[in-house]
Amino acid sequence: MIKYLGSKRVLVPVLGAMAEAAGARTAVDLFSGTTRVAQEFKRRGIHTTAADRATYTGVLAGCYIATDARTVDREHLAAVLADLQATRPVRGYVTETFCEQARYFQPKNGMRIDAIRQRIEAEHAGTELYPVLLTSLMEAADRVDSTTGIQMAYLKDWAPRSMRDLELRVPVLLDGPGASVTGDVMQTVDTLPAVDLCYVDPPYNQHRYFANYHVWETLVRWDAPDHYGVACKRVDVRDDETRSVFNSRRTMPAALADVLSRVRAKTVILSYNDESWITAAQMADMLRDSGHEAVEVFAFDSKRYVGAQIGIHSPAGKKVGAVSHLRNTEYVFVAGGAQAVRDVAAGLAGVAGGQRSRVLDRTAAALGTLSTGL
Ligand SMILES: C[S@@+](CC[C@H](N)C(=O)[O-])C[C@H]1O[C@@H](n2cnc3c(N)ncnc32)[C@H](O)[C@@H]1O
Structure with a gap:
């Protein structure tokens, strides 16, 4: 699984x-990112659709959610990956851009990435193995990168870790059917199936996924874009169409309320953290206004993403500032019919244990009139 900001x-x-x-x-996992939540649902036998706008997340969803492991010949897959692993390294876009001009990977691994990526395109584009092979390459590259996770x-x-040699591994595929939808949620939400459960985990602040993961976007699109700055970001990072309404304080609250009112699901589970532009109480109102009979919130103390653990760095890798705090509270809202929400609260009793009870009082106080159901 790749390192990912906000991954659950x-x-x-x-x-x-x-x-x-x-x-x-x-x-439906509406902002699926790494697909780890969608994978968890699929692992539990739930037919899951993973949706996100980033091209690289579409590849991850194609591999882990839309691919039914029972239809894949594992020996053949392992043989294809072994053959790709043996490809003679070549110096291409990744080496020049991300290893020589920038330093995301060691050149020896950049050349492996270039060579393997070219062969995946030439020999496997359009096949059912294509997302699986790309996922294997992306995850292999992530294991030898030289970043804090963004x-x-x-x-x-x-x-x-960047000193190690890039090594392709066989992704752990899951049995069963599933689906992947790539596009801006403001357009795709009406095309998604009506489901029992929708999990909603949008960005809550200015951090843009398209910019933070531009290397994966380029690796997957394989379009050798012009780039700018020390970080060698794709030039379209500056374009309006690559901006998300969820990354603007001005547009995010209305966009989220709109999406919640259009989601077709009996129960909505929504992740929210206290670094967001809207308060937990506003979020609860939004869920109620979108038509749900009952809303409950659960809180979890959690470590912030690895970049925050390490500190704030300049592009040259110099530590330039201190982070304000290393832990934050993750909230999980559950909205739906009253009985379903009670069932979820009861179902949680055996799982989270002390982890959730530590923050209960703080949560209840922060939310004022809102019932926590705990
Ligand atoms: C907090 S992350 C989701 C993390 C995910 N739950 C996980 O565990 O890996 C938010 C996701 O929203 C996606 N996103 C941002 N704006 C979007 C939009 N307008 N439409 C669809 N997806 C969007 C990003 O690409 C990112 O993957």
């Missing part, structure tokens, strides 16, 4: 238990 690694078992307690047989900058001194 710690919350995954909780979200899976909630989905099961809600009795979901079908689900691609706005790279480390001044090479990260120790």
Whole structure:
């Protein structure tokens, strides 16, 4: 799994238990990112559609959600990856741009990425293995990168992991059907299936995924774009159409309210954190206004993303500032019919244990009149 800002690694078992307690047989993960939450739903036998606007997330969803492991010949897949791994390295766009002008990868690995990526395009584009092979390459590159987990900058001194040789691994595919939808949620939300459960995990602040993960976008699109700045970002990072309404304080609240009113799901589970532009109480109102009978909120103390743990760095990798805090509170809202929401609360009892009880009082106080259901 790639390193990803806002990824719900710690919350995954909780979200899976909630989905099961809600009795979901079908689900949409509306901002699927790494697909770890969608994977958790699929692993529990829930037919899941993963949706996100980034091209690289579409590839991850194509691999882990839309591909049914039962239809893949594992021996053949392993042989294809072994053959790709043996490709003679060549110096191409990735090496020149991301290893020589910038320093996201060591040149020896950049040349492997160039060579393998070219062969995937030439020999596997349009096949069912295409997203699986691209995912294997993206994850292999992520394991030897030299960043703090975002691609706005790279480390001044090479990260120790970047010294290792790039190694393709077989992605752990899941049995069962699923679907992937790539596009801006403001357009795709009406085309998504009506489902039992929708999980909503939008960006809540100015951090743009398109800019933060421009290297993955370029690796997947394979369009060798012009680039700018020390970080060698794609020039279209500056374009309006690559901006998300969720990254603007002015547009985000109305956009989210709009999406919530258009989602067709009996139960909505929404991740929210206290670094957001809207308050938890406003969020609860938004969910109620979108037509749900009951809304409950659960809170979890969590570590902030790895970049925050390490500190704030300049593009040259120099530490330029201190982070304000290393922990934050993750909120999970559940909205739906009163019984479904009660079932989710009951289902959570055995999973989160002490993890959630530590922050209950703080949450209840912060939310004022809102029932926490705990
Ligand atoms: C907080 S992350 C989701 C993380 C994900 N739950 C995980 O665990 O990996 C938010 C996601 O929203 C996507 N996104 C941002 N704006 C969007 C938009 N307008 N339409 C669809 N997806 C969008 C980003 O590409 C990003 O993957």
